[in-house]
Amino acid sequence: MCVVALALADGEGRWLMHRRPPGKHHAGLWEFPGGKVDAGETPREALIREIREELGLALAVEGLSPAGFAEETRAEARAPIVIMLYTSVWNGSSLAALEGGEIGWFTAQEVARLDKPPLDVALAADLFEKT
Ligand SMILES: Nc1nc2c([nH]c(=O)n2[C@@H]2O[C@H](COP(=O)(O)OP(=O)(O)OP(=O)(O)O)[C@@H](O)[C@H]2O)c(=O)[nH]1
Numbered sequence: 417m418c419v420v421a422l423a424l425a426d427g428e429g430r431w432l433m434h435r436r437p438p439g440k441h442h443a444g445l446w447e448f449p450g451g452k453v454d455a456g457e458t459p460r461e462a463l464i465r466e467i468r469e470e471l472g473l474a475l476a477v478e479g480l481s482p483a484g485f486a487e488e489t490r491a492e493a494r495a496p497i498v499i500m501l502y503t504s505v506w507n508g509s510s511l512a513a514l515e516g517g518e519i520g521w522f523t524a525q526e527v528a529r530l531d532k533p534p535l536d537v538a539l540a541a542d543l544f545e546k547t
Pocket residue numbers: 419420421441442447448449450451452453497499533534535536
């Protein structure tokens with residue numbers, strides 16, 4: 417399963433993270449906002465759609481830069497996930513956790529200490545090594 421996610425920078429050293437609402441896979445963990453790529457979508461189209469649905473933010477396609485990916489090994493119960501991470505700089509327009517959970521801005525050191533799904537641990541480590 418292909419998932420796209422966004423590392424949104426505020427331009428002042430903080431990054432937006434989303435805490436998954438109760439009742440979902442990885443509930444209560446902090447992750448990069450995003451979601452599944454639907455059939456027929458490009459990863460960037462999926463990311464723009466997910467960020468509009470999840471945060472109410474209109475992302476510009478030309479502002480998205482690929483930042484890395486992380487892949488699960490084969491799990492027994494379901495198809496393995498591959499996450500493609502993109503970065504973008506926030507344009508300052510308003511944001512909200514429209515599908516539940518909470519959002520927050522964190523420094524790289526704070527992101528490193530948040531409870532995250534395993535793939536996000538890998539994505540964050542790669543991202544902050546590069547930035
Ligand atoms: N969006 C997102 N999902 C992640 C991340 N890391 C990670 O393991 N996942 C997993 O990827 C899967 C798909 O994400 P999602 O549930 O947000 O996708 P979605 O909104 O399209 O799904 P839904 O409509 O079933 O709620 C979930 O199992 C989620 O736990 C991440 O950083 N961002």
